[in-house]
Amino acid sequence: MTSSTTARVYNFSAGPAVLPESVLQQIQDDMMALPGVGSSVLEISHRSKDFDEILFDAVARIKSVMSVPDTHEVLFIQGGGAMQNIMIPANFITDPSGVADYIITGAWGKKSAGEVKYYGKLNVAYDSGSTKYNHLPKQSDLNLTAGAAYVHLTTNETIHGIQFPQLPDTGNVPIVADKSSDIMCGPIDVSDYGLIYACAQKNAGIAGATIVIVRKDLLERSGDRLASYLDYKKHADAGSRFNTPSTFPIYVTGLVCKWVEEFGGVEKMEAQNKMKSQILYDVVDGSEGFYEGHVVDKAERSIMNVVFKLGSDEMDAKFIAEAKQAGLTTLSGHRSLGGIRASIYNAMPVSGVEALAAFMKDFAATNG
Numbered sequence: 370m371t372s373s374t375t376a377r378v379y380n381f382s383a384g385p386a387v388l389p390e391s392v393l394q395q396i397q398d399d400m401m402a403l404p405g406v407g408s409s410v411l412e413i414s415h416r417s418k419d420f421d422e423i424l425f426d427a428v429a430r431i432k433s434v435m436s437v438p439d440t441h442e443v444l445f446i447q448g449g450g451a452m453q454n455i456m457i458p459a460n461f462i463t464d465p466s467g468v469a470d471y472i473i474t475g476a477w478g479k480k481s482a483g484e485v486k487y488y489g490k491l492n493v494a495y496d497s498g499s500t501k502y503n504h505l506p507k508q509s510d511l512n513l514t515a516g517a518a519y520v521h522l523t524t525n526e527t528i529h530g531i532q533f534p535q536l537p538d539t540g541n542v543p544i545v546a547d548k549s550s551d552i553m554c555g556p557i558d559v560s561d562y563g564l565i566y567a568c569a570q571k572n573a574g575i576a577g578a579t580i581v582i583v584r585k586d587l588l589e590r591s592g593d594r595l596a597s598y599l600d601y602k603k604h605a606d607a608g609s610r611f612n613t614p615s616t617f618p619i620y621v622t623g624l625v626c627k628w629v630e631e632f633g634g635v636e637k638m639e640a641q642n643k644m645k646s647q648i649l650y651d652v653v654d655g656s657e658g659f660y661e662g663h664v665v666d667k668a669e670r671s672i673m674n675v676v677f678k679l680g681s682d683e684m685d686a687k688f689i690a691e692a693k694q695a696g697l698t699t700l701s702g703h704r705s706l707g708g709i710r711a712s713i714y715n716a717m718p719v720s721g722v723e724a725l726a727a728f729m730k731d732f733a734a735t736n737g
């Protein structure tokens with residue numbers, strides 16, 4: 370593989386990440402001129418009728434793919450997960466004495482919790498940091514606050530490869546979930562959530578658009594306390610066009626949702642994601658310790674980010690270098706954890722996972 374080749378590799382990047390080839394093709398086809406418009410999506414006004422169609426279509430497809438009920442609003446907001454970490458406490462903790470509970474099961478949840486102090490009181494309901502986020506809490510482990518403004522969790526921790534198989538019971542306190550790396554990986558009941566957010570650059574599109582799905586009654590909490598851009602209600606009232614939205618990322622999210630629909634929807638996607646991740650976990654489990662998975666309980670292993678390591682940093686580096694030579698790229702673990710991380714989002718084809726599994730078996734046989 371040389372740097373001048375344009376052949377596509379199997380790209381296991383954690384994000385921005387692989388997109389469906391048909392989506393890339395569609396973008397290419399539309400790039401000089403959208404059909405019937407004569408200009409590309411990059412060149413048209415965000416208030417034009419042509420962009421209306423793109424935005425309404427993307428929102429409608431998210432609603433359809435995720436079966437979003439009428440109780441919830443779908444918004445696009447800029448600023449990624451980082452902005453949501455701020456907007457959530459800003460909007461939902463209505464007075465500085467208010468408490469928000471955070472269940473911290475990885476680095477992203479920890480980062481989210483760090484913003485609460487500007488708006489109210491943080492209660493860490495659980496933190497698995499002392500064991501490098503290798504397990505999830507049981508319900509009885511949670512130190513939840515009665516009357517908390519909300520409970521925040523990260524349904525899939527992208528760095529540590531740990532995913533909630535089901536939500537904890539939080540009574541009538543709304544659940545706020547970072548689903549950046551597992552949105553649309555399978556069916557969920559949106560009515561279980563007060564708010565869902567996902568930066569799109571992993572499973573739902575490209576960097577620049579963040580999907581926010583918020584229960585409409587919670588919008589009333591925003592009040593008139595906030596600087597305008599921070600206020601969910603203002604974004605909702607403006608139909609995601611409070612200011613110039615990220616037009617191109619929204620268009621790409623619409624195409625990705627269409628691709629999910631054409632694939633057969635999120636139920637079928639989940640079956641494929643489980644199958645794909647199992648192929649890799651089977652190699653890890655069958656390697657007699659050559660590969661060591663990060664997450665302790667098999668039921669908590671992510672179907673999106675498969676995280677494991679070899680016996681030493683040198684072996685990890687050899688694995689990554691040789692995999693790259695074989696056209697299997699971006700397999701290094703996050704710098705905070707090391708090891709290997711194979712991100713196998715919806716758009717990673719089964720053939721990519723099979724190629725990685727075959728490589729892993731060969732590598733273990735040669736180096737074990």
Ligand SMILES: Cc1ncc(COP(=O)(O)O)c(C=O)c1O
Pocket residue numbers: 384448449450451452477523525526527528547548549550568
């Ligand atoms: C679970 C999760 N949350 C949040 C983020 C951060 O998103 P952003 O860089 O858009 O702030 C990431 C990104 O890598 C992530 O995986």
